[in-house]
Amino acid sequence: MSDPAYSQLLDTNQELRSELQDEIFANKSNEKKVRSLVKELEQCYRTISLQDNTIIVHEKEIEKLKSDISDLRKQLRILQQDKKFKDEAGFVQDGRIIELENKRAGTPMQNPANVIDGIRGSLNTIRVTLQNITAERDQYQNLLNETNERERVLIQQLRDMRNENLRSQRLLDESRAQTDRTARERDNAQGERDLAMLAYNNERQESRRWMFSYRDKNRRVQGLLREKFAKQLLYQRDTNRLQQNI
Numbered sequence: 001m002s003d004p005a006y007s008q009l010l011d012t013n014q015e016l017r018s019e020l021q022d023e024i025f026a027n028k029s030n031e032k033k034v035r036s037l038v039k040e041l042e043q044c045y046r047t048i049s050l051q052d053n054t055i056i057v058h059e060k061e062i063e064k065l066k067s068d069i070s071d072l073r074k075q076l077r078i079l080q081q082d083k084k085f086k087d088e089a090g091f092v093q094d095g096r097i098i099e100l101e102n103k104r105a106g107t108p109m110q111n112p113a114n115v116i117d118g119i120r121g122s123l124n125t126i127r128v129t130l131q132n133i134t135a136e137r138d139q140y141q142n143l144l145n146e147t148n149e150r151e152r153v154l155i156q157q158l159r160d161m162r163n164e165n166l167r168s169q170r171l172l173d174e175s176r177a178q179t180d181r182t183a184r185e186r187d188n189a190q191g192e193r194d195l196a197m198l199a200y201n202n203e204r205q206e207s208r209r210w211m212f213s214y215r216d217k218n219r220r221v222q223g224l225l226r227e228k229f230a231k232q233l234l235y236q237r238d239t240n241r242l243q244q245n246i
Contacts, residue, residue: 017200031186033182
C-alpha cells in the first residue's frame with residue numbers, strides 16, 4: 001500500500017509543473033508583445049522623423065512665399081504709382097488740349113490736322129500705356145492672390161502635420177507606457193517563474209527525501225519482519241523441544 005503523504009507530494013509536484021508551464025507560456029507571450037511594441041515604437045520614430053523633415057521643408061517654402069509676396073506687393077505699389085503718374089500726365093494733356101482750344105479763336109493754328117493727329121496719338125499712347133499698366137497690375141494681383149492661397153494651403157498642411165505629429169507623439173508615449181507595463185509584467189512573471197521553479201525544486205528535493213526515507217523505512221520494516229519471523233521460528237522450535245522433553 002502506497003504512502004498517502006508521498007502520493008500527495010507527487011500530486012503537488014504535478015500541480016507545480018503545470019503552473020510552471022503556464023508561467024513559461026505567459027512569459028513567452030509577454031516577450032512577443034514586447035517585440036511587437038518595440039517594432040511599433042521604431043515605426044513611430046521613423047514617422048515622426050519623416051514628418052519633422054516635411055515640416056522643415058514646408059516652413060522653408062512658406063518663408064520663400066512670404067518673400068515673394070513682399071516683392072509682389074512692392075511691384076504692385078510701383079505700378080500703382082506709375083498709374084497715378086500717367087493719370088496726372090493725362091490730366092496735363094487734357095489741360096493742354098483745352099488751352100489749345102482757347103487759343104484757337106485768337107491765334108491761327110498751323111497745320112491743325114497734324115496737331116489733332118498728334119493729340120490723338122498721344123491720347124492713344126496714354127490709353128495703351130494705362131491698359132498695359134492695368135493688365136500688368138491685374139496680373140501681379142492674381143499672382144499675389146495665388147501666392148497667398150498657396151501660403152494658406154501650406155500653413156494648413158503644416159498645421160495638420162503638426163497635429164498628426166502630436167498624435168504620433170501621444171501614440172509613442174502610450175506605446176512606451178505599454179512597453180513598460182509589459183516589461184514589468186514580464187519581470188513579475190519571471191520572478192513568479194523563479195519562485196515556482198524554486199518551490200518545484202524544493203518540493204522535488206523533499207519528494208526525493210521522502211522517497212529515500214520511505215525506502216529506508218520499508219527496508220527497516222522488512223528487516224524487522226524477517227527478524228520477527230526468525231524469532232517466531234526459534235520460538236516455535238524451542239516450544240517443540242520443550243514439549244518433546246516433557
